[in-house]
Amino acid sequence: MMQSKNPKVSLVGAGPGGVDLITLRGIKVLQQADVILYDALVSIDLLSEIDNSIPKIYVGKRCGKHSLLQGDINKLIVESAYKYGHVVRLKGGDPFVFGRASEEIEYVESFGIPVTVVPGISSAIAVPASQGIPVTRRGVSSSFWVMTATKKDGSFSNDLILAAKSSATLVILMGVRKFIKIAQEVAKHRSKLTPFAIIQNGTLGKETCITGTLSSCNTVKNNINIALPGVIVIGDVVAEHPSFFEEELQRVLHSSL
Ligand SMILES: C[S@@+](CC[C@H](N)C(=O)[O-])C[C@H]1O[C@@H](n2cnc3c(N)ncnc32)[C@H](O)[C@@H]1O
Known part of the structure:
Protein backbone atom coordinates (compact mmCIF):
# COMPACT_ATOMS: atom_id res chain seq x y z
CA MET A 1 0.00 0.00 0.00
CA MET A 2 1.26 3.50 -0.85
CA GLN A 3 1.93 5.41 2.36
CA SER A 4 1.04 9.10 2.53
CA LYS A 5 3.71 11.29 4.07
CA ASN A 6 1.11 13.49 5.69
CA PRO A 7 -1.77 11.44 7.05
CA LYS A 8 -4.31 13.61 8.86
CA VAL A 9 -8.01 13.52 9.65
CA SER A 10 -10.64 16.25 9.87
CA LEU A 11 -13.97 15.44 11.47
CA VAL A 12 -16.39 17.84 9.83
CA GLY A 13 -19.99 18.54 10.80
CA ALA A 14 -22.10 18.68 7.62
CA GLY A 15 -25.07 20.33 9.35
CA PRO A 16 -28.65 19.08 9.60
CA GLY A 17 -29.33 18.32 5.91
CA GLY A 18 -29.83 21.49 3.89
CA VAL A 19 -26.81 21.76 1.60
CA ASP A 20 -26.16 25.38 2.60
CA LEU A 21 -26.22 24.65 6.34
CA ILE A 22 -22.60 23.53 6.55
CA THR A 23 -20.19 26.14 7.98
CA LEU A 24 -17.76 28.11 5.80
CA ARG A 25 -14.91 26.34 7.58
CA GLY A 26 -16.52 23.00 6.87
CA ILE A 27 -16.68 23.77 3.13
CA LYS A 28 -13.07 24.99 3.12
CA VAL A 29 -11.81 21.79 4.78
CA LEU A 30 -13.99 19.64 2.50
CA GLN A 31 -12.37 21.25 -0.52
CA GLN A 32 -8.94 20.29 0.84
CA ALA A 33 -9.83 16.59 1.26
CA ASP A 34 -7.89 13.78 -0.43
CA VAL A 35 -10.71 11.37 0.44
CA ILE A 36 -14.14 11.79 2.04
CA LEU A 37 -15.79 9.20 4.30
CA TYR A 38 -19.41 10.24 4.78
CA ASP A 39 -22.44 9.26 6.85
CA ALA A 40 -26.05 8.46 5.94
CA LEU A 41 -27.53 11.84 6.81
CA VAL A 42 -25.03 13.85 4.77
CA SER A 43 -26.53 15.64 1.76
CA ILE A 44 -25.54 14.07 -1.56
CA ASP A 45 -25.83 17.56 -3.10
CA LEU A 46 -23.03 18.69 -0.81
CA LEU A 47 -20.78 15.90 -2.09
CA SER A 48 -21.61 16.64 -5.71
CA GLU A 49 -19.95 20.03 -5.26
CA ILE A 50 -16.60 18.33 -4.58
CA ASP A 51 -14.22 17.46 -7.41
CA ASN A 52 -15.06 14.11 -9.05
CA SER A 53 -11.46 12.92 -8.68
CA ILE A 54 -11.77 12.86 -4.86
CA PRO A 55 -12.91 9.40 -3.64
CA LYS A 56 -16.12 9.57 -1.61
CA ILE A 57 -16.81 6.51 0.51
CA TYR A 58 -20.17 5.87 2.18
CA VAL A 59 -19.84 4.50 5.70
CA GLY A 60 -23.34 5.27 6.93
CA LYS A 61 -25.48 3.49 9.47
CA ARG A 62 -29.25 3.81 9.43
CA CYS A 63 -31.82 2.33 11.80
CA GLY A 64 -29.58 -0.49 12.92
CA LYS A 65 -28.81 -1.48 9.30
CA HIS A 66 -25.08 -1.05 9.62
CA SER A 67 -23.21 -0.92 6.37
CA LEU A 68 -20.03 -0.95 8.44
CA LEU A 69 -19.45 -1.54 12.13
CA GLN A 70 -17.88 1.30 14.11
CA GLY A 71 -14.64 -0.68 14.49
CA ASP A 72 -14.45 -1.12 10.70
CA ILE A 73 -15.06 2.61 10.18
CA ASN A 74 -12.24 3.45 12.61
CA LYS A 75 -9.86 1.14 10.71
CA LEU A 76 -10.94 2.54 7.35
CA ILE A 77 -10.23 6.09 8.51
CA VAL A 78 -6.67 5.16 9.46
CA GLU A 79 -6.06 3.10 6.28
CA SER A 80 -7.41 5.97 4.16
CA ALA A 81 -5.18 8.49 5.93
CA TYR A 82 -2.09 6.37 5.12
CA LYS A 83 -3.26 5.75 1.57
CA TYR A 84 -4.53 9.19 0.53
CA GLY A 85 -3.36 11.75 3.11
CA HIS A 86 -6.09 14.11 4.29
CA VAL A 87 -9.25 12.24 5.30
CA VAL A 88 -12.40 14.28 5.78
CA ARG A 89 -14.78 12.33 7.97
CA LEU A 90 -18.07 14.05 7.14
CA LYS A 91 -20.79 13.59 9.74
CA GLY A 92 -24.41 14.72 9.93
CA GLY A 93 -25.13 17.69 12.19
CA ASP A 94 -22.37 18.24 14.72
CA PRO A 95 -19.77 15.45 15.10
CA PHE A 96 -20.01 15.49 18.90
CA VAL A 97 -23.80 15.08 19.17
CA PHE A 98 -24.49 11.33 19.06
CA GLY A 99 -21.81 11.11 16.40
CA ARG A 100 -19.35 8.65 18.00
CA ALA A 101 -16.68 11.21 17.19
CA SER A 102 -14.72 10.61 20.40
CA GLU A 103 -14.25 6.93 19.56
CA GLU A 104 -12.95 7.79 16.09
CA ILE A 105 -10.60 10.46 17.46
CA GLU A 106 -9.17 8.15 20.12
CA TYR A 107 -8.53 5.39 17.59
CA VAL A 108 -6.96 7.65 14.95
CA GLU A 109 -4.78 9.46 17.50
CA SER A 110 -3.50 6.14 18.84
CA PHE A 111 -1.64 5.87 15.48
CA GLY A 112 -0.12 9.31 16.01
CA ILE A 113 -2.30 10.75 13.23
CA PRO A 114 -3.45 14.32 14.01
CA VAL A 115 -7.19 15.02 14.14
CA THR A 116 -9.06 18.32 13.96
CA VAL A 117 -12.77 18.89 14.45
CA VAL A 118 -14.96 21.34 12.54
CA PRO A 119 -18.20 21.88 14.46
CA GLY A 120 -21.50 21.60 12.64
CA ILE A 121 -25.04 22.85 13.14
CA SER A 122 -26.83 20.13 15.05
C1 LIG B 1 -26.92 9.53 15.03
S1 LIG B 1 -27.83 10.99 15.35
C2 LIG B 1 -26.69 12.17 14.80
C3 LIG B 1 -27.04 13.58 15.16
C4 LIG B 1 -26.12 14.62 14.53
N1 LIG B 1 -24.76 14.45 14.96
C5 LIG B 1 -26.57 16.04 14.80
O1 LIG B 1 -25.90 16.79 15.50
O2 LIG B 1 -27.63 16.41 14.25
C6 LIG B 1 -29.02 10.92 14.05
C7 LIG B 1 -30.38 11.49 14.48
O3 LIG B 1 -30.38 12.91 14.31
C8 LIG B 1 -31.68 13.34 13.93
N2 LIG B 1 -31.58 13.99 12.62
C9 LIG B 1 -30.46 14.27 11.95
N3 LIG B 1 -30.72 14.94 10.82
C10 LIG B 1 -32.06 15.11 10.77
C11 LIG B 1 -32.96 15.73 9.86
N4 LIG B 1 -32.52 16.34 8.76
N5 LIG B 1 -34.28 15.70 10.12
C12 LIG B 1 -34.74 15.11 11.23
N6 LIG B 1 -33.95 14.51 12.13
C13 LIG B 1 -32.63 14.51 11.92
C14 LIG B 1 -32.56 12.10 13.92
O4 LIG B 1 -33.14 11.97 15.20
C15 LIG B 1 -31.54 11.02 13.65
O5 LIG B 1 -32.02 9.77 14.05
Whole structure:
Protein backbone atom coordinates (compact mmCIF):
# COMPACT_ATOMS: atom_id res chain seq x y z
CA MET A 1 0.00 0.00 0.00
CA MET A 2 1.26 3.50 -0.85
CA GLN A 3 1.93 5.41 2.36
CA SER A 4 1.04 9.10 2.53
CA LYS A 5 3.71 11.29 4.07
CA ASN A 6 1.11 13.49 5.69
CA PRO A 7 -1.77 11.44 7.05
CA LYS A 8 -4.31 13.61 8.86
CA VAL A 9 -8.01 13.52 9.65
CA SER A 10 -10.64 16.25 9.87
CA LEU A 11 -13.97 15.44 11.47
CA VAL A 12 -16.39 17.84 9.83
CA GLY A 13 -19.99 18.54 10.80
CA ALA A 14 -22.10 18.68 7.62
CA GLY A 15 -25.07 20.33 9.35
CA PRO A 16 -28.65 19.08 9.60
CA GLY A 17 -29.33 18.32 5.91
CA GLY A 18 -29.83 21.49 3.89
CA VAL A 19 -26.81 21.76 1.60
CA ASP A 20 -26.16 25.38 2.60
CA LEU A 21 -26.22 24.65 6.34
CA ILE A 22 -22.60 23.53 6.55
CA THR A 23 -20.19 26.14 7.98
CA LEU A 24 -17.76 28.11 5.80
CA ARG A 25 -14.91 26.34 7.58
CA GLY A 26 -16.52 23.00 6.87
CA ILE A 27 -16.68 23.77 3.13
CA LYS A 28 -13.07 24.99 3.12
CA VAL A 29 -11.81 21.79 4.78
CA LEU A 30 -13.99 19.64 2.50
CA GLN A 31 -12.37 21.25 -0.52
CA GLN A 32 -8.94 20.29 0.84
CA ALA A 33 -9.83 16.59 1.26
CA ASP A 34 -7.89 13.78 -0.43
CA VAL A 35 -10.71 11.37 0.44
CA ILE A 36 -14.14 11.79 2.04
CA LEU A 37 -15.79 9.20 4.30
CA TYR A 38 -19.41 10.24 4.78
CA ASP A 39 -22.44 9.26 6.85
CA ALA A 40 -26.05 8.46 5.94
CA LEU A 41 -27.53 11.84 6.81
CA VAL A 42 -25.03 13.85 4.77
CA SER A 43 -26.53 15.64 1.76
CA ILE A 44 -25.54 14.07 -1.56
CA ASP A 45 -25.83 17.56 -3.10
CA LEU A 46 -23.03 18.69 -0.81
CA LEU A 47 -20.78 15.90 -2.09
CA SER A 48 -21.61 16.64 -5.71
CA GLU A 49 -19.95 20.03 -5.26
CA ILE A 50 -16.60 18.33 -4.58
CA ASP A 51 -14.22 17.46 -7.41
CA ASN A 52 -15.06 14.11 -9.05
CA SER A 53 -11.46 12.92 -8.68
CA ILE A 54 -11.77 12.86 -4.86
CA PRO A 55 -12.91 9.40 -3.64
CA LYS A 56 -16.12 9.57 -1.61
CA ILE A 57 -16.81 6.51 0.51
CA TYR A 58 -20.17 5.87 2.18
CA VAL A 59 -19.84 4.50 5.70
CA GLY A 60 -23.34 5.27 6.93
CA LYS A 61 -25.48 3.49 9.47
CA ARG A 62 -29.25 3.81 9.43
CA CYS A 63 -31.82 2.33 11.80
CA GLY A 64 -29.58 -0.49 12.92
CA LYS A 65 -28.81 -1.48 9.30
CA HIS A 66 -25.08 -1.05 9.62
CA SER A 67 -23.21 -0.92 6.37
CA LEU A 68 -20.03 -0.95 8.44
CA LEU A 69 -19.45 -1.54 12.13
CA GLN A 70 -17.88 1.30 14.11
CA GLY A 71 -14.64 -0.68 14.49
CA ASP A 72 -14.45 -1.12 10.70
CA ILE A 73 -15.06 2.61 10.18
CA ASN A 74 -12.24 3.45 12.61
CA LYS A 75 -9.86 1.14 10.71
CA LEU A 76 -10.94 2.54 7.35
CA ILE A 77 -10.23 6.09 8.51
CA VAL A 78 -6.67 5.16 9.46
CA GLU A 79 -6.06 3.10 6.28
CA SER A 80 -7.41 5.97 4.16
CA ALA A 81 -5.18 8.49 5.93
CA TYR A 82 -2.09 6.37 5.12
CA LYS A 83 -3.26 5.75 1.57
CA TYR A 84 -4.53 9.19 0.53
CA GLY A 85 -3.36 11.75 3.11
CA HIS A 86 -6.09 14.11 4.29
CA VAL A 87 -9.25 12.24 5.30
CA VAL A 88 -12.40 14.28 5.78
CA ARG A 89 -14.78 12.33 7.97
CA LEU A 90 -18.07 14.05 7.14
CA LYS A 91 -20.79 13.59 9.74
CA GLY A 92 -24.41 14.72 9.93
CA GLY A 93 -25.13 17.69 12.19
CA ASP A 94 -22.37 18.24 14.72
CA PRO A 95 -19.77 15.45 15.10
CA PHE A 96 -20.01 15.49 18.90
CA VAL A 97 -23.80 15.08 19.17
CA PHE A 98 -24.49 11.33 19.06
CA GLY A 99 -21.81 11.11 16.40
CA ARG A 100 -19.35 8.65 18.00
CA ALA A 101 -16.68 11.21 17.19
CA SER A 102 -14.72 10.61 20.40
CA GLU A 103 -14.25 6.93 19.56
CA GLU A 104 -12.95 7.79 16.09
CA ILE A 105 -10.60 10.46 17.46
CA GLU A 106 -9.17 8.15 20.12
CA TYR A 107 -8.53 5.39 17.59
CA VAL A 108 -6.96 7.65 14.95
CA GLU A 109 -4.78 9.46 17.50
CA SER A 110 -3.50 6.14 18.84
CA PHE A 111 -1.64 5.87 15.48
CA GLY A 112 -0.12 9.31 16.01
CA ILE A 113 -2.30 10.75 13.23
CA PRO A 114 -3.45 14.32 14.01
CA VAL A 115 -7.19 15.02 14.14
CA THR A 116 -9.06 18.32 13.96
CA VAL A 117 -12.77 18.89 14.45
CA VAL A 118 -14.96 21.34 12.54
CA PRO A 119 -18.20 21.88 14.46
CA GLY A 120 -21.50 21.60 12.64
CA ILE A 121 -25.04 22.85 13.14
CA SER A 122 -26.83 20.13 15.05
CA SER A 123 -30.24 18.87 13.97
CA ALA A 124 -31.17 19.06 17.67
CA ILE A 125 -31.56 22.83 17.40
CA ALA A 126 -31.72 23.50 13.66
CA VAL A 127 -34.56 21.09 12.82
CA PRO A 128 -36.99 22.55 15.41
CA ALA A 129 -35.88 26.04 14.32
CA SER A 130 -36.71 25.18 10.73
CA GLN A 131 -40.34 24.78 11.90
CA GLY A 132 -40.24 28.00 13.92
CA ILE A 133 -39.96 26.10 17.22
CA PRO A 134 -37.46 27.64 19.66
CA VAL A 135 -35.85 25.24 22.14
CA THR A 136 -35.91 27.94 24.81
CA ARG A 137 -38.15 30.94 25.27
CA ARG A 138 -38.10 33.51 28.04
CA GLY A 139 -40.91 32.76 30.48
CA VAL A 140 -41.75 29.42 28.82
CA SER A 141 -38.67 27.19 28.93
CA SER A 142 -35.26 28.14 30.27
CA SER A 143 -33.42 24.96 29.27
CA PHE A 144 -33.50 22.01 26.91
CA TRP A 145 -32.29 18.43 27.08
CA VAL A 146 -31.00 16.74 23.95
CA MET A 147 -31.27 13.03 24.38
CA THR A 148 -31.91 9.67 22.89
CA ALA A 149 -34.85 8.10 24.68
CA THR A 150 -33.64 4.55 24.97
CA LYS A 151 -30.53 2.74 26.13
CA LYS A 152 -28.60 0.06 24.21
CA ASP A 153 -31.00 -2.64 25.51
CA GLY A 154 -34.06 -0.70 24.29
CA SER A 155 -35.29 0.33 27.75
CA PHE A 156 -36.04 4.00 28.54
CA SER A 157 -33.09 5.99 29.76
CA ASN A 158 -33.36 7.49 33.20
CA ASP A 159 -32.58 10.84 31.58
CA LEU A 160 -35.89 10.75 29.72
CA ILE A 161 -37.73 10.36 33.01
CA LEU A 162 -35.65 13.03 34.76
CA ALA A 163 -36.18 15.43 31.86
CA ALA A 164 -39.90 14.68 31.78
CA LYS A 165 -40.09 15.55 35.49
CA SER A 166 -38.34 18.89 34.87
CA SER A 167 -39.78 21.89 33.02
CA ALA A 168 -37.11 21.69 30.28
CA THR A 169 -37.86 21.28 26.58
CA LEU A 170 -37.20 17.68 25.53
CA VAL A 171 -35.38 17.24 22.21
CA ILE A 172 -35.22 13.55 21.38
CA LEU A 173 -33.08 12.15 18.58
CA MET A 174 -33.36 8.63 17.17
CA GLY A 175 -36.76 8.18 18.81
CA VAL A 176 -39.32 8.21 15.99
CA ARG A 177 -39.96 4.47 16.06
CA LYS A 178 -40.78 4.62 19.77
CA PHE A 179 -42.68 7.89 19.71
CA ILE A 180 -45.96 6.64 21.20
CA LYS A 181 -44.20 4.90 24.10
CA ILE A 182 -42.02 7.98 24.68
CA ALA A 183 -45.07 10.28 24.72
CA GLN A 184 -46.89 7.97 27.13
CA GLU A 185 -43.87 7.89 29.43
CA VAL A 186 -43.50 11.68 29.39
CA ALA A 187 -47.26 12.09 30.00
CA LYS A 188 -46.81 10.33 33.37
CA HIS A 189 -44.89 13.40 34.54
CA ARG A 190 -46.20 16.32 32.46
CA SER A 191 -49.57 17.86 31.68
CA LYS A 192 -51.39 15.83 29.04
CA LEU A 193 -51.89 19.11 27.17
CA THR A 194 -48.14 19.48 26.62
CA PRO A 195 -47.56 19.93 22.88
CA PHE A 196 -45.17 17.85 20.81
CA ALA A 197 -43.72 18.03 17.29
CA ILE A 198 -42.12 15.31 15.17
CA ILE A 199 -40.04 16.82 12.38
CA GLN A 200 -38.68 14.61 9.61
CA ASN A 201 -36.40 15.44 6.69
CA GLY A 202 -35.61 18.61 8.63
CA THR A 203 -34.16 21.55 6.65
CA LEU A 204 -34.69 19.63 3.40
CA GLY A 205 -37.26 20.40 0.69
CA LYS A 206 -39.47 17.51 1.80
CA GLU A 207 -39.50 18.47 5.49
CA THR A 208 -42.62 17.38 7.35
CA CYS A 209 -43.94 18.22 10.81
CA ILE A 210 -46.60 16.44 12.83
CA THR A 211 -47.88 18.18 15.93
CA GLY A 212 -50.29 17.36 18.73
CA THR A 213 -50.57 17.16 22.48
CA LEU A 214 -49.46 14.24 24.65
CA SER A 215 -53.09 13.23 25.21
CA SER A 216 -53.61 12.88 21.44
CA CYS A 217 -50.32 11.09 20.65
CA ASN A 218 -52.09 7.93 19.46
CA THR A 219 -53.99 9.78 16.74
CA VAL A 220 -50.81 10.64 14.81
CA LYS A 221 -49.44 7.08 14.79
CA ASN A 222 -50.29 6.42 11.15
CA ASN A 223 -48.86 9.72 9.92
CA ILE A 224 -45.31 8.99 11.10
CA ASN A 225 -42.94 7.48 8.56
CA ILE A 226 -40.79 5.35 10.83
CA ALA A 227 -38.27 4.76 8.03
CA LEU A 228 -37.18 8.41 8.19
CA PRO A 229 -35.05 10.01 10.89
CA GLY A 230 -36.81 12.66 12.92
CA VAL A 231 -36.45 15.05 15.80
CA ILE A 232 -39.12 14.89 18.52
CA VAL A 233 -39.68 18.05 20.54
CA ILE A 234 -41.88 17.96 23.63
CA GLY A 235 -42.62 21.04 25.72
CA ASP A 236 -44.61 24.25 25.86
CA VAL A 237 -42.29 25.96 23.34
CA VAL A 238 -43.87 23.77 20.65
CA ALA A 239 -47.03 25.90 20.97
CA GLU A 240 -45.06 28.47 18.93
CA HIS A 241 -45.68 26.26 15.91
CA PRO A 242 -48.31 27.73 13.56
CA SER A 243 -50.49 24.60 13.85
CA PHE A 244 -51.35 25.68 17.41
CA PHE A 245 -52.34 29.25 16.53
CA GLU A 246 -55.93 28.36 15.94
CA GLU A 247 -56.11 26.32 19.16
CA GLU A 248 -54.59 29.23 21.04
CA LEU A 249 -57.19 31.50 19.52
CA GLN A 250 -59.95 29.13 20.65
CA ARG A 251 -58.60 29.05 24.18
CA VAL A 252 -58.55 32.84 24.33
CA LEU A 253 -62.10 32.98 22.93
CA HIS A 254 -63.33 30.43 25.46
CA SER A 255 -61.70 32.20 28.38
CA SER A 256 -63.48 35.46 27.47
CA LEU A 257 -66.96 33.83 27.34
C1 LIG B 1 -26.92 9.53 15.03
S1 LIG B 1 -27.83 10.99 15.35
C2 LIG B 1 -26.69 12.17 14.80
C3 LIG B 1 -27.04 13.58 15.16
C4 LIG B 1 -26.12 14.62 14.53
N1 LIG B 1 -24.76 14.45 14.96
C5 LIG B 1 -26.57 16.04 14.80
O1 LIG B 1 -25.90 16.79 15.50
O2 LIG B 1 -27.63 16.41 14.25
C6 LIG B 1 -29.02 10.92 14.05
C7 LIG B 1 -30.38 11.49 14.48
O3 LIG B 1 -30.38 12.91 14.31
C8 LIG B 1 -31.68 13.34 13.93
N2 LIG B 1 -31.58 13.99 12.62
C9 LIG B 1 -30.46 14.27 11.95
N3 LIG B 1 -30.72 14.94 10.82
C10 LIG B 1 -32.06 15.11 10.77
C11 LIG B 1 -32.96 15.73 9.86
N4 LIG B 1 -32.52 16.34 8.76
N5 LIG B 1 -34.28 15.70 10.12
C12 LIG B 1 -34.74 15.11 11.23
N6 LIG B 1 -33.95 14.51 12.13
C13 LIG B 1 -32.63 14.51 11.92
C14 LIG B 1 -32.56 12.10 13.92
O4 LIG B 1 -33.14 11.97 15.20
C15 LIG B 1 -31.54 11.02 13.65
O5 LIG B 1 -32.02 9.77 14.05
